[in-house]
Amino acid sequence: MAKKSKKKPASAKSKTAKAAKSAKAAKPARAAGTDPKRVAAILAELDEAYPNATCELKHNNAFQLLISTILSAQCTDVRVNQVAETLYEKYPDAKAFAYATPSQLEQDIRPTGFFRNKTKSVMGASKAILEKFDGQVPRTMEEILTLPGVARKTGNVVLGTAYGIPSGVVVDTHVLRLSNRLDLSRNDDPKKVEQDLMKIIPQEKWIQFSHQLIWHGRRVCYARKPKCIECNMESLCYAKDKTV
Numbered sequence: 001m002a003k004k005s006k007k008k009p010a011s012a013k014s015k016t017a018k019a020a021k022s023a024k025a026a027k028p029a030r031a032a033g034t035d036p037k038r039v040a041a042i043l044a045e046l047d048e049a050y051p052n053a054t055c056e057l058k059h060n061n062a063f064q065l066l067i068s069t070i071l072s073a074q075c076t077d078v079r080v081n082q083v084a085e086t087l088y089e090k091y092p093d094a095k096a097f098a099y100a101t102p103s104q105l106e107q108d109i110r111p112t113g114f115f116r117n118k119t120k121s122v123m124g125a126s127k128a129i130l131e132k133f134d135g136q137v138p139r140t141m142e143e144i145l146t147l148p149g150v151a152r153k154t155g156n157v158v159l160g161t162a163y164g165i166p167s168g169v170v171v172d173t174h175v176l177r178l179s180n181r182l183d184l185s186r187n188d189d190p191k192k193v194e195q196d197l198m199k200i201i202p203q204e205k206w207i208q209f210s211h212q213l214i215w216h217g218r219r220v221c222y223a224r225k226p227k228c229i230e231c232n233m234e235s236l237c238y239a240k241d242k243t244v
């Protein structure tokens, strides 16, 4: 009679290690679509389609852009612009926000959603700007990241748009989606996507490139049913969810 082999059940640890190994094998660190010629062709098409792409949050200075960018989390730029119309008349500078009555400010920014947390961030950032930066929005990523409620995305928006400093690439929901569809990054963590993009996009294009991808995401390459038939990058794109 043949002896039954006593095969040990795989431990949870070894299963996890195997799964991680196969996921790694299926997901190369660098996307295949990052060939410099292909990237240059994508940049050229974006320049042609959106030569004047810019930030769609209305603002008169770096401070207003910072506040509007904080308010734009989980909210549309259109809604933020509506709120901003009266907000910056009522609160004209960092001092006015820093010493606002929290319950009143909450009501003033309520339409942008998450208004309690946003009030804390707006007031905290305003106080820090007054106390640590002499009333000016700082000009380095290191310093701007010390402000409450400010992460790399907001830092890149403000430094790039208000000061023209290419500190990185803004990775919002559109840049994330389009970078994956255009195979410029195979990561899904915004921080890693930004690192991927910074390696393949020339630094002098970082600011404009993120505006252009955001515009393309808002006008053509929708999350659901992208309008691929109208896309000038269609011949360069092999996204699985293309609609043509």
Ligand code: SF4
Binding pocket: 181, 182, 220, 221, 222, 226, 227, 228, 229, 231, 232, 233, 234, 237, 238, 239, 241, 242, 243
């Ligand atoms: S072809 Fe379609 S999926 Fe690809 S970038 Fe253009 S709109 Fe987006």
